[in-house]
Amino acid sequence: MQTANTLDMLRNNLASLRASSGAGSASPATIGLVPTMGALHEGHLTLVRAARAQCDHVVASIFVNPTQFGPNEDLDAYPRQLAEDSAMLEAEGVALLWAPDAAAMYPDGFASSIRVEGVSEGFCGASRPGHFDGVATVVCKLFNQVQPSHAFFGAKDYQQLAVIRQMARDLDLTAPHVDAIIGVPTVREPDGLAMSSRNRYLSPEQRRQATTLPTAMRAAIAQIEQGDDPSDSLDGLHAALLAGGFDSVDYASLVDARSLQGLTELGGSAARLLVAARIGGTRLIDNMAVG
Ligand code: PAF
DSSP states (O other), rough: EEOOOOOHHHOOOOOHHHHHHSSSOSSSEEOOOOOOOOOOOOHHHHHHHHHHOSSSSEEEEOOOOOOSSSSOOTTTOOOOHHHEEEHHHTTTTTTTEEEOHHHHOOOTTTOOHHHHHHTTTTTTHHHHHTHHHHHHHHHHHHHHOOOSSEEEEEEHHHHHHHHHHHHHHHHHOOTTTTTGGEOOOOOBOOTTTTTGGGGGGHHHHHHHTTTTTHHHHHHHHHHHHHHHOOHHHHHHHHHHHHHHHHHHHEEEEETTTTTOOSSSSOOOEEEEEEEEEEETTTOOOOOOEEE
């Protein structure tokens, strides 16, 4: 695995990769980009494996993006373990690691920001003002720097995925095209809890209680799919989370899967259930398809 930390190194390494089509075919090599902020876990490795299965070469990026952290969020406390992450990516067959520093990504005088209205505004966007502007801006830069044929994101961060797809659609991006922005299904623990680096902050008792989240979501989805009024099912979900040990529910909403507009009933387009709830000091998010 090559590692690039300047744009020149990245471009040189990408040129070599593009010249070598993995499967020995005459068509240009496909490149799958897996953007990350490091502190890698099984969820990230699942993205890398999905990229390897679909593309000739995988480029992973590690960049702890300061513009997506709010003033009350501790950027300095974000875990940084480049050597360990690098070894994990190499073992998964990543061809190139793009690991710029903040000065390479945001040189002096940098003055642009991408704001994706609507889809970025509610849910996690409401409690983290500016967060999705930072995400959209850095992801657009990563796309332009690497120009991948495909890009891979976890569907667990469903609003992030919706923001990135909306940006790609609105700005007519071609590398990757919006249809090649792949949402990789959430990896779950055997008891159904979505894998997350935040699960490590749960005490054994809280970890046991946290399984209420996927269980109550599945129950609410079954009711909605059977024709129950979604608002009754969402009230039931809220009550089940509190009864199961959660301290509060930030949101539990049935939304259009693309626009994230709230839905009062299932209609023609795909729907999604989005939930964020707190247990002790830990905020867990999850989402599932409905219908
Ligand atoms: O999901 C993440 O790790 C980050 O938000 C991303 C997409 C790498 C942008 O910094």
